[in-house]
Amino acid sequence: GAGVSQTPSNKVTEKGKYVELRCDPISGHTALYWYRQSLGQGPEFLIYFQGTGAADDSGLPNDRFFAVRPEGSVSTLKIQRTERGDSAVYLCASSPASGSRDEQFFGPGTRLTVL
Amino acid sequence: GENVEQHPSTLSVQEGDSAVIKCTYSDSASNYFPWYKQELGKRPQLIIDIRSNVGEKKDQRIAVTLNKTAKHFSLHITETQPEDSAVYFCAASMEGNLIFGKGTKLSVKP
Numbered sequence: 001g002a003g004v005s006q007t008p009s010n011k012v013t014e015k016g017k018y019v020e021l022r023c024d025p026i027s028g029h030t031a032l033y034w035y036r037q038s039l040g041q042g043p044e045f046l047i048y049f050q051g052t053g054a055a056d057d058s059g060l061p062n063d064r065f066f067a068v069r070p071e072g073s074v075s076t077l078k079i080q081r082t083e084r085g086d087s088a089v090y091l092c093a094s095s096p097a098s099g100s101r102d103e104q105f106f107g108p109g110t111r112l113t114v115l
Numbered sequence: 116g117e118n119v120e121q122h123p124s125t126l127s128v129q130e131g132d133s134a135v136i137k138c139t140y141s142d143s144a145s146n147y148f149p150w151y152k153q154e155l156g157k158r159p160q161l162i163i164d165i166r167s168n169v170g171e172k173k174d175q176r177i178a179v180t181l182n183k184t185a186k187h188f189s190l191h192i193t194e195t196q197p198e199d200s201a202v203y204f205c206a207a208s209m210e211g212n213l214i215f216g217k218g219t220k221l222s223v224k225p
Contacts, residue, residue: 043204056210109158
C-alpha cells in the first residue's frame with residue numbers, strides 16, 4: 001500500500017507569510033506525528049495526534065505553530081508569521097496505534113525555506 | 116524531559132569492517148529504542164528497534180544492545196558494505212513521540 005505522503009515537497013515563502021503543510025498518513029494508522037529536522041540534526045518532535053485529538057503538543061516552539069487533524073486521517077501543520085529560523089524539513093510520521101511500541105513510518109518531508 | 120546523546124558524529128570504516136554507534140538516554144522511563152537510517156535527501160527508515168524488556172536483538176548484519184542500568188544502547192553493523200553509508204539516528208521513546216540523537220554519518224570505503 002501507499003506510504004506516508006506529504007505535500008508540497010518544497011515550499012519557499014517570505015518572512016511574515018502564512019504556510020500550510022499537509023500530511024497523508026498510512027490508511028488506518030491512528031497515531032500521527034510531526035517532526036522538524038534542521039540541517040545536520042536529528043528530527044525534533046513537534047506534536048502528535050491520537051485520532052483527531054492532539055495527545056501531546058509540547059514540542060511546538062511557540063503559538064505561531066498549530067496543527068489539526070479534523071477527521072482522524074489527514075493532518076495540516078500551520079505556521080503563521082513565518083521567520084527565517086522556521087526553515088527546515090518538516091517530517092510527518094504515522095503508526096498503527098499510540099504508545100511507544102509501534103514503528104513510526106516517515107513521509108518524505110516538506111522542505112520549507114523562509115526568505 | 117528525555118535527552119539522547121549519540122556518538123560518534125562521523126565514522127569512517129573500510130568495507131567489511133564493523134561499525135559501532137553508541138547512544139545514551141536520560142529518562143529511565145523510556146522503553147522503546149529504534150534506530151533509523153537516513154540517506155541524503157530521503158526519509159528516515161527504521162532498521163532495527165529494541166524494547167526495554169530485551170537486552171539484545173539481531174537482524175542479519177545489524178544488532179542492537181541495550182543496557183538499562185547504564186541507560187545506553189548501541190548499534191552494531193558487521194561486514195559493512197558501501198550501501199551502508201548514510202546517517203544513522205538513535206531515538207528513545209516513552210509515550211509515543213521519539214526523541215532523536217544528533218546522528219552519526221557513516222562512510223564505508225570500498
